[in-house]
Amino acid sequence: MSRELGVGIIGCGNISTTYFKLAPLFKGLKVLACADLNKEAAEMRAEEYDVKAQSIAELLDNDELDVIVNLTIPAAHFSVSRAILEAGKHVYSEKPLTITLEEGKALQKLAKEKGLSVGCAPDTFLGGAHQLARKYIDEGSVGRITSGTCHVMSPGMEMWHPNPGFFFLEGGGPILDLGPYYIANLINFLGPVKRVAALTSMANKTRTVTSEPLKGQVIPVETPTNIHALLEFANGATITLSASWDVWSHRHANMELYGTEGSLFVPDPNFFGGVVEASGRNKTIEPLEPWDHPFGILNQESPQGPRANYRTAGLADMAMALIERRDARCSLERTLHGVDVMTSILKSGEEHRFVELTTTCTQPAALGIDEALALLR
16 A cells, blocks of 8 residues: 555535644645535635645545545534445544444444445544553553543533534534543543443523624524533443533533542643643642653644644544554544443433443554654654
8 A cells, every 4th residue: 555645625614724734744644635515615725725626526536535534514424424435435534423323333334344444533632641641541650540530511612613503403512522532532541431321401492602603693402511421431440521511610620530549630632732640649749740742742822822733643543554554543443432432421311321332442552752753754
């Protein structure tokens, strides 16, 4: 196989700029074309990033492309990814892979029949901060992880997103939108989940958009916006996950993991960087000694200040996995298990019972400094 894969992008909305801008950082990738239902959006991105604008049909038929990135809205992920596989191309999808487990299993079956690979975001667990936390756990520095807490809570997406309606429909909500970051990182640290239970609710049946250009528009809420879940992992660890768009402010940390010899404090899994802290039996919480992981280096300005952003690392790892014939870290097996976890949480909230997971997976290989450098040009 060639040492570089031709890449196409379907979906030229907000998130596409991240892939266009960051793909050139990585080996194994060359973005060649893009498509969108909105022809003007594809043409704008094509001109901006010097690629070819095509119709979706033309993109699927483009022999220069080996892998197509699916950046459509969550409700369309399954149909678009299926079309990509049927066209004989590998898929890398934005999260979530699908909005139902049945759809995810259908993609798995089709990919196996076609001999193709499917990968899926998020890839933030490959960030320098999270891989430092993984190294600390793997070395046994806090003993065996027995429990933990995760919190991702805010007032909601309608306050900043230019088109927030789909976030509140089936396939949206804080679990399917933000849960993937937390669940992927927990799988990175602890492996697969065994069973879940949850309480779910919504504060309001409608939301009023306060962001432009739809300011003042009232949108329906059709999915839970307040979720409190319990996750029991196959290794025995138990984690509390709270995900809500009904919280104006709070003081909960993003992720805390409690071990038999100490505690670990992990920064926001939505981002690659941040400070990792830990304590031992002396109860003194201190930052871990920083390391020179390339995916922890600040490379982007944001309203909150400089941050590390290496999104597309998962796509690059998938490309190199195909070239090197190895397992990709953002694999179908793991992201399908993530879908199982999230949809089981929602099912538990509906049915008021524990739900046993029907899928499993392995932990992804750790991505140390040398392995991360090997992905960069």
